[in-house]
Amino acid sequence: MSLHLREKVAAVLEETGQYQRLGRAVDIFLILLILANVIAIVLESEKALSQTYHSHFLRLEIISVSIFALEYVLRLWCCVDKIEYAQLKQPNWKKRLKYATSPLAVIDLIAILPTILMAFITFDLRFLRVIRLLRIFKLTRYSRAMQLLLAAFKEESSSLLAAFFIMSVVLIMASCGIYLIEHDIQPDKFGSIPKAMWWAMATLTTVGYGDSVPVTPLGQFFGGLITLLSMGMVAIPTGLLASSFAEQLRKRRDAFNEAILHALVDGEVDENERQHLEALRIELGLSPLEANQAIKLMTSQRVHHMYCRHCGKKL
Known part of the structure; x- marks a missing residue:
């Protein structure tokens, strides 16, 4: 009985099978609750509003934390029925531990932990408010685009680390260079390498804050070189992420096309296969229009290959 219930809960939370609509409704409710929390936390930073509506803010916080805690416990309980964990040949407690250390589960925990700890530890309210604002990252779970971006970061992590290195x-070379050139002329701004790093950072990121600028001809020439160099430096991680993002989109479309071809083995897509494709579409973050176009294209290609292009007879 409990196993059957666990599978139902997993289906609702993951929006699969016959519980897609219910799961979508739960997701929309949680998204609205997260947005309400973020708005409330921002408004609570106004002292007048905090004093006037303190009881309302507290009531919303208690209700929200209770719901988020229930969601976290349910996800931890039924994660063993997710495809990626069900295939592992491990005890359920190890599967749950692996899930608990995943990025999305850590974000879920952060959303409830500050309020729970507040009952045992005294926090600075400003610090607590900022920590509670991290709940906005829970939206990552419900945004396929954010999941796609996280996948791009994960895939290009080694290349991004090399680029940042x-x-x-x-950054260090630019700081040392401007320090050697300008430290005698502007000791208050370039009197040490750590002070010069602020200028180097603002220049390399092409922000150009303007509070620290070289005044000597050699310093201005050096600053111009750093500015030109920064254009190429900033483009490296941007290009890596853009190409990886496009690659992730291509992989998801290819995975959906393969699922369509698998469903078309018997020549048509039945109702069960259509439901499976719909669940896969939601999981991969494809739009209904894009999915329908892919199904029509794969179906037409399948029909085309079933008949001889010379005589028109079925192969």
Whole structure:
């Protein structure tokens, strides 16, 4: 009985099978609750509003934390029925531990932990408010685009680390260079390498804050070189993420097309296969229009290959 119930809960939370609509309704409710929390936390930073509506803010916080805690416990309980964990040959407690250390589960925990800890530890309200604002990252679970971006970060992590390492080296070289050139002329702004790093950072990121600028001809020439160099440096991680993002989209479309071809083995897509494709579409973050176009294209290609292009007879 409990196993059957656990599978139902997993289906609702993951929006699969016959519980897609219910799961979608739950997701929309949680999204609205997260947005209400973020708005309330921002408004609560106004002292007048905090004093006037303190009881309302407290009531919303208690209700929200209770719901988020229930969601976290349910996800931790039924995660063993998710496809990625069900295939693992491990005890359920190890599967749950692996899920608990996943990025999305950690975000869910952060959403409820500050309020729970507040009952045992005294927090600075400003610090607590900022920590509670991290609940906005729970929206990552319900945004396929954010999941796609996180997948791009994960896939290009080594390349991004290499790019940031190169940028760090250039940052140190730029700081040392402007320090040697300008430290006698502007000791208050370039009197040490750590002070010069602020200018180097603002220049390399092409922000150009303007509070620290070289005044000597050699310093201005050096600053111009760093500015030109920064255009290429900033483009490296941007290009990596853009290409990886496009690659993630292509992989998801290819996975959906393969599922369509698998469903078309018998020549048509029945109702069960259509439901499976719909669940896969939601999981991959494809739009209904894009999915329907893919189904029509794969079906037409399948029909085309079933008949001889010379005589028109079925193969």
